[in-house]
Amino acid sequence: MNPGFHKSFGASFRQVEPLEIEWPSYYESVESEYHILKNAGLIDFSLYGRIRFKGNDVLDFLNRLSTNDVKSMSDGDVCVTVLTNEKGRIIDSVRLFKDSECIWMICAPQNDKKVFQWLDRYIIRDDVKMEVVTESWDQFEITGDQATVVLQKLFGKIPSKGKFQKVIFEQNDLIISSSNILKIPCFTIIAPQSTSSKLWSQLSMSGAKACGWDAYNILRIEQKIPLYPYELSDKFNPLEAGLYEAVSFTKGCYIGQEVIARLDSYNKVQRQLHLFELDDQVSFENKILADDKEIGIITSSVFSIMHKRNIGLGYVKTEFVKNNARFTILERSKKISCTILNSELKAS
Structure with missing residues (x-):
C-alpha cells in the first residue's frame, strides 16, 4: 500500500535490514501494538510476494x-x-x-x-x-483472539484453520485464509490494490487496530518462527530450520529430495535453529563462538516484551545443543554472552 496512506494513520517508518525496504515500524508504540496483535491487530504485509x-x-x-x-x-x-x-x-x-x-x-x-x-x-x-501479482494485489494480516469477530462483522462466515475462502468486497473477490502461525488466531487477506485502502479502513472501523513490523517481529521471534532472509535462505535446509511439518517423507521425488531424505534417515542434520537468551542485542549474521571457535550464527534479535530480556534466533551445530549451554558473540569487539534455550522461556 501507499506509504502516505499509512502515515495518515500515524505510522512511523524505518528501513528493515537487510531487506533495505521502508516498512511501517509502529503507529502508536511497539509495546502497545505487541499486545494489540494478541487481540485484534492489523498489519500490512503487501511487501510479501x-x-x-x-x-x-x-x-x-x-x-x-x-x-x-x-x-x-x-x-x-x-x-x-x-x-x-x-x-x-x-x-x-x-x-x-x-x-x-x-x-x-x-x-x-x-x-x-x-x-x-x-x-x-x-x-x-x-x-x-x-x-x-505483487504490485496489483495487497496483503493484510489480522491477528488475535478478536480477529474472528472483526472479520465476521464484515464478511459473516470465515474459513476454518488451514483453509481459505473467497468473499466479495466492493464487487471484487477477496481471499481470506486462516492459520495459527503465531500460536494465536491469524488471518491473511489478499485484496485487489484498488480496494485495499477502503478495506483497511473498514477493518479498522470493525475493531482491528493498525500494528507495525516491530511488534510483529518480536512476537514471531518469541514463537521461534523463521523468516526469509533471516532464518530461511540458501545457507540452510528445511530440517535445520525445523520445518518438518512442511516436508513429506513419503511423496515422490522433488528437487533436493535425496539430500533431505538422507539427512533425515541417517540423522545427519548438522545445525539446528534455536531460541537464545542474549546479554544484549546483536547484529544480523553475527557468529556464535565456543572457546573462540565458530559454531553457529545469530539470525535475528529483539528485546522481548513478554520475557523482559534480549532474545534471538540462530543456528548452532547439533553437537553443541544442550539446554542452558552458554556461548559468546563478538559484536564490534564487544563480547556478548548467549544461552541456548530448548524449553520455552517463562514470562517475567
Missing part, C-alpha cells in the same frame, strides 16, 4: 519442486511447502491456496522475482502459466 498459477499441470509441477505433498490439495486447501535447490537448501517457504480457477503462492518479501525465475527454469512442456 504473490504469484498466481493457472493450468492443468500446476499441482503436479509444484509437487515436483517443493517438499510437501502439494498434489493432494483440494479446492479451499492451504498448504505450506518449501522450495529447495539441488543441494536441499531453502529458496523460500511458501503458502499455497488452491481454488477451482487458480493457485496462489505467498512468498517472502522481495523474493517473488527470485522464486518466479527459479520456477520458470523447470517449465518445459507443462501446462503452467505464472504471473507475479
